[in-house]
Amino acid sequence: MIREQRVGLLFLLAFIIGTEIYIHRDSLFSGKVEKDSLPLNIQNIINSENQTDSKPILTTYFNPNAYSEADWQHIGFSKKQASIIIKYKNLVGGHFVSKEQLKQCFVISEEKYNELAPFIQLPEKITGNKTDHSTFTQYTLKKFNPNSFILTDWKNIGFTQKQAEVIIKYKELIGGKFISKDQLKKCFVISESKYKELAPFIELPENINQNNQTYTNTTYTLSQFNPNQFNSLDWQKIGFTQKQAESILKYKKSIGGIFISKDQIKKCFIISEEKYKELAPFIQLPEKINKNEQEKFSIDDKTIKYTLSKFNPNLYSSADWQKIGFSQKQAEVIIKYKNKLGGRFTSKQQIKQCFVISENKFNEIEPYIQF
Incomplete structure (x- = not known):
């Protein structure tokens, strides 16, 4: 009899929990529910079961849309919490489109979200236009040299077709080769969060070592010059290699086809700080562009x-x-x-x-x- 009473109580508890979840389904869908505003029996799922005793340390990136209940349990959630995350995903349309959306799932604590966030392969938020990186392809990152990447390779690590095309064009624009991580970081289609995800795997130095920036040994005498009148040979005559000269011309083209200040020339990655200081007194341009x-x-x-x-x-x-x-x-x-x-x-x-x-x-x- 006692056993039957226990079974009856368990069924009653399950019925109450199910009813409360059904009643609060609109709040769950909107993702705006606060944990403290939930009924105690729902809070107990969060508090009493919290995350499981084992706390695996994430070292790989993952797409939450590809995760099953077992996968969520594997990264520290209880079985019941994992089940609710899957149900929440179904409520919001069958897949997560941003980290912000996942963060709103009430069984994921602030602490747990902060642990997971750096590894989630989703944009931070969805803007009115589109996502930062709007593909949801699952991928595993490994060491790579971006100079050997073709269009398909960029798409395989989470970029859209259009973004991949821009990266390829950007590489051509800067001379056909990336020589530092910092150079890749400056490509506008690579967001800050995406760069941080890729950086540990990029086989390039962080920055261009100015000491390694090699120029020709050509003997030359500098005189006043307007860089807008210089062609490839002119740049080579003042110590640049043919490749460097071509890159400077491509850079000039990228900023509108004309230099209007010394500061613009200084920002050309091919020209080291030391080389710029040598040239600056002879460049017939203002230091910077003021409003006038x-x-x-x-x-x-x-x-x-x-x-x-x-x-x-x-x-x-x-x-x-x-x-x-x-x-x-x-x-x-x-x-x-x-x-x-x-x-x-x-x-x-x-x-x-x-x-x-x-x-x-x-x-x-x-x-x-x-x-």
């Missing part, structure tokens, strides 16, 4: 009257940019800059970095930019 100088990068002084409204910069032609106050030359530079980014802007920050758009001008158009 930037505004001079205009064909005429005509004031164009215009009214701003919401616009998508990816749909703008040269004529459209001119209609909102840019000169023809500035508009052409913006179009070239967009093409160098893979044919489209993906953030306002990218637009802000275009050197012909002054800070004042960006602040004026920023509220109207939409993607």
Whole structure:
């Protein structure tokens, strides 16, 4: 009789828990439920069973969408918690699309989430446009040299087709070869979180060792020069190798086809700090672009009257940019800059970095930019 009573009580408890979960299904779906606001019997699942006694240390990246109940248990969750995570995934559409979404599952404590987060192969959040890295391919990272990677290889480690194409174009732009991790990090389609995931596996030095930056032994005498008038041979005459000279010209092309300050030349990765200091006194350009100088990068002084409204910069032609106050030359530079980014802007920050758009001008158009 006592045994039957115990069985009856267990069934009753299961019924109560099931009823509470059903009642709170909307909160579970929205992911906004707070643990303290849950009924005590649900909190007990979190508190009394918390994570299992064994605390495996994660050393590999994983895609939570590929995880079964057994996999969740393997990384420290109880059987019941693992079951709830799977049910939560089904409630939100059958797969997780961001770390933020996973974090909202109430059986995953803040501490446990912080332990898992660095290894989760999902973007931090979903923006109004798209994810940071919108593929959900499961992959295992191992040591690799990015210079040997083709388009498919980049896709195999979580990049989209478009992102992979941009990385390949970027490599060509900087001379056909990555020579440091820092160089790869500067590629705009590689987010900060994605770079941190890849960095331990990249077989390249962190930075370019300026001491290893080799120049020719050509004897030369420096005189005042305008770098915009230099071709490949001219750069070679002042100590650069043919490969370095070609990279400088590609860099100039990438920033709109013209140097407008010494600071721009200084930022060219091919030119070491020591080499720049040697050249700087002879370069016929201002040190930096100030706002007034930037505004001079205009064909005429005509004031164009215009009214701003919401616009998508990816749909703008040269004529459209001119209609909102840019000169023809500035508009052409913006179009070239967009093409160098893979044919489209993906953030306002990218637009802000275009050197012909002054800070004042960006602040004026920023509220109207939409993607």
